[in-house]
Amino acid sequence: MTPAARLQAAAEILDAILNSTPAEQALTRWARNSRFAGSKDRAAIRDLVFDALRCKRSFAHLGGAETGRGLILGGLRAQGADPADHFTGTGHAPAPLSEDEASYIPPPMPEAVALDCPDWLVPQFSSSLGTGFEPALQALRQRAPVFLRVHAGRTTREQAATLLARDGIEARAHPLAATALEVHTNPRAIQRSQAYLEGLVELQDAASQAVITALPALTGKTVLDYCAGGGGKALAMAALGAHVTAHDAKRARMSDLPNRAARARDSIAVKERATGLFDLVLTDVPCSGSGSWRRSPAAKWTLTPEALDTLCATQTEILDNARQHMHPAGWLAYVTCSMLEVENQQQITAFLARHPDLELVQDMQWTPLEGGDGFYLALIRTRIG
Structure with a gap:
């Protein structure tokens, strides 16, 4: 699939999610009906969908509509990309921008929209986290790192990292917990790795550890x-x-x-x-x-x-x-x-x-x-x- 075709697929999946289909179900259904899509295509589309869900309000604001197409359009504008380069209608790319879409200038973005937070939750977060609430909400707009928990009774972090490296997975010690490794490359290979199959590592967030x-x-x-x-x-x-x-x-x-x-x-x-x-x-x-x-x-x-x-x-x-x-x-x-x-x-x-x-x-x-x-x-x- 071309990058533009992936954008169109993500927009269609997002429309299903916006119509109350659970995200995982919408992604699975699309994959079953799109056998032509390879594993890299599915992974890239999944990332596009989840990026849009994390930033739904701000992307909709930038895209001019809370639709799958609007979210993808807003996501491109958030990256500083020109949507017209991708919305070409060629092949399986999204249809070309309408006159309204091309001329749309987003108005100033309210705080809750910029933080991608429901309005009613902003006071809750503010009173709960104090001055840290804005940085924390900004962090929620980003992809989460992938962490592994090392089985401390059977190996060390250093030994586990070495074993993972043999399977092409780079993982480094994380300071949040003595058992935590943060995965920096090839996370989708974890469940096929020797360290995982032998129970030496388990997927688990570092704060949970x-x-x-x-x-x-x-x-x-x-x-x-x-x-x-x-x-x-x-x-x-x-x-x-x-x-x-x-x-x-x-x-x-x-x-x-x-x-x-x-x-x-x-x-x-x-x-x-x-x-x-x-x-x-x-x-x-x-x-x-x-x-x-x-x-x-x-x-x-x-x-x-x-x-x-x-x-x-x-x-x-x-x-x-x-x-x-x-x-x-x-x-x-x-x-x-x-x-x-x-x-x-x-x-x-x-x-x-x-x-x-x-x-x-x-x-x-x-x-x-x-x-x-x-x-x-x-x-x-x-x-x-």
Whole structure:
């Protein structure tokens, strides 16, 4: 496919997404109906689609319309490119610019549009992040780095990086976590690499890894991963010597976890119902995902105030339920991939008010400005004295 044909394909996929088709579904459907497209074409089109979703408001502003064509047109203008060079109508290229499109001069861009943020969320981010809110939102407009977690119980970062290099993958140590490697070349080869197939590395965001390294000592401890999902954090804790039980309200989310654990040569008990007491209960709760919108940009535009309220109610319920599984001398760790105070500090303040026998020992916030996704961690234990 020519570069211009890729632009047209991305515009068509974006139209489907704007009409409420989930992004991954729209991309998959297009690929199935476009057997002529090679792997490089599919990868390039995917990048175009996700770049447009990250910057939907500003690209629509520059392109003059919130349509697939408008977003692609705006994206070219954002790069300083002349759209007329690509919108030629030749072959499978987008149709030539209309008179209105060619003469369109974008008006001044409002702050929320320039930050690619829904209007109602700007005050939320501002109050949550203070002076860091604008740089953090700008970071969410960019592609996320690719990170690997090195299995610390089986190899070192240096050894893993050397092994990856043999498969043409350049990866370097990242300061956010002692187990983190940032991939700089050939990321799409990771799952075919020897290091990955032997369970020496696992795809995981660096800030997510930093959450695990900030937990109390895990070696030999019993841990309940109460909202395990795909199991990334359960695997990371098992790699550090914890005896991990994984639980999720929807067991199907954990369907790949046994195979992932087997590849890593770790043992994780997968349970549909959580029972008993544990040295550590980890609650990586459902949230807005605002810290990871670089990876899932469509979620930024589908979140509503009502949906956020529902998420907060779910978080409250999970915290109260998980508290019942804390050993009297144990810990509760509350985690979100959100940067919103209403899901983070406000949740913990309310939780401690409901449970005065517990105390907050430490909380930590990460934002994309540090390289990884945005995360929040609160460490709680039984009040002493």
